[in-house]
Amino acid sequence: MREEALPEEEVMRILEEMRSKDLSYGRFFSTMCTLPHPIAVRAHQMFLETNLGDPGLFPGVAEIEARTVRMLGELLGCPDAVGYISTGGTESNIQAIRAARNEAGIKDANIVVPASAHFSFDKIGDLLCLEVRKAELDESLRVDLESVRRLVDERTVALVGIAGTTEFGQVDPIGDLAALALQRKIHLHVDAAFGGFVLPFLDGEWAWDFRVKGVSSITIDPHKMGLATIPAGGLLFRGQDCMSALETETYYLTKARQASLTGTRSGAAAAATYAVMMHLGQKGFRETVGYCMELTRHLVTGAKQIGIEPFVEPVMNVVTLKVPDPAGVREELMRRDWHVSMTREPHRALRLILMRHMTHENVDLFLRDLGDICTKSG
Ligand SMILES: Cc1ncc(COP(=O)(O)O)c(C=O)c1O
Secondary structure (H helix, E strand, C coil), X not given: CCCCCCCHHHHHHHHHHHHCCCCCHHHECCCCCXXXXXXXXXXXHHCCCCECCCCCCCHHHHHHHHHHHHHHHHHCCCCCCEEEEXXXXXXXXXXXXXXXXXXXXXCXXXXXXXXXXXXXXXXXXXXXXXXXXXXXXXXXXXXXXXXHHHHCCCCEEEEEEEECCCCCCCECCHHHHHHHHHHHCCEEEEEECCHHXXXXXXXXCCCCCCCCCCCCEEEECCCCCCCCCCCCEEEEECCHHHHXXXXXXXXXCCCCEECCCCCCCECHHHHHHHHHHHHHHHHHHHHHHHHHHHHHHHHHHHHHHCCCCECCCCCCCEEEECCCCHHHHHHHHHHCCXXXXXXXXXXXXXXXXXXXXXXXXXXXXXXXHHXXXXXXXX
């Protein structure tokens, strides 16, 4: 650190220079985050210095968080669900599994997750000293129930189902997992970090949330399809008992007990989440999801026209494409300033997320480049 002060304008100049190196969302197909809604930015700025870790000092933002949790609970079929606004899907998943483990009180425990689970579950295994057992997927890349059944034993403290897998956007058979969880008296956590703000607004009925008896907790991220500012995650439990299994005494704060993972935590993202949910309402989210799904169909139709098939038919706004050499094609796309990612082996494909920031025009330009690259390489 410098000894002498640097004038504010000089510091700002350095920051602006660095900021100009950041890429902008317009050509991102690889991210599950997007530009926050303008009202989220306003709300975020308004609550910048608030600390939800000490709610007695900030009762206003604490009430906003409580109202947000209630709205999320309503959206997920359980208005009385309890929870909090976390920093994102990783924290929510950690906390859900930690609660399940604490509640079960079993030593040398394990959890059973789909092979498609987000890498946050590998961190969880490490952090909580749990064995993470990975169940196989069926041909539609949803978890195979028989494989889950085989992996469960008397030390299993949680099953995990995913509603919107990171790589393929698939929805696991949550009803079947829930039946197994109820039969074996095991916690079922649903990771809907991405799908939580998509599935409720798609046409058709999806049984995946608290309406399914046996679902104990859900991760749902406002900073993905919820259009809130980063870092906004959501963690909900069906009942207080499970959430209480996370509590520690705080001894110097305004609230005697705390269930969140972090101590000090910003109220800004909670306010941003609240603002977007209130402002858009279900109607606004239906329009947003409708727009992303329209782009998804446009991309898939265009890809098929140039001879490229999807790896699986998309359920939500996550598209995977079968191309001859995914790594080579991706490299060439990146060279042309398109930001795309790839799925893991053994299901290697090009992966594209159609978020709110994407436009029809850019999808068309992308398809033109993709067709050109594949023709040259094929
Ligand atoms: C299904 C799923 N769970 C968890 C996460 C982790 O979320 P975060 O990056 O907000 O910690 C992601 C991230 O993409 C995800 O897709």
